[in-house]
Amino acid sequence: MMHVQYISDSTGQTTGVFIPIEEWNALKEKFKGIEDLIIPEWQIKEVRERLSSYQKSPDQALDFDAAMDDIESDL
DSSP, X not given: OXXXXXXXXTTSOEEEEEXXXXXXXXXXXXXXXXXXXXXXXXXHHHHHHHHHHHHXXXXXOOOHHHHHHHHHHTO
């Protein structure tokens, strides 16, 4: 089990995650090259937009399992 700590700003908004170095080293060993991953800016923007949309209207979100069942029923 990973022991992470969430970092928040003065408004309580989560701004980061702290992973103990031993666990980070284990992740790097398990997933070679993980420290070299770069997330494109367009992808970061898309995730932020989707999160904002969800926060404004959480009732519009679909349950993953229900959505998958619906998709599979059409196959």
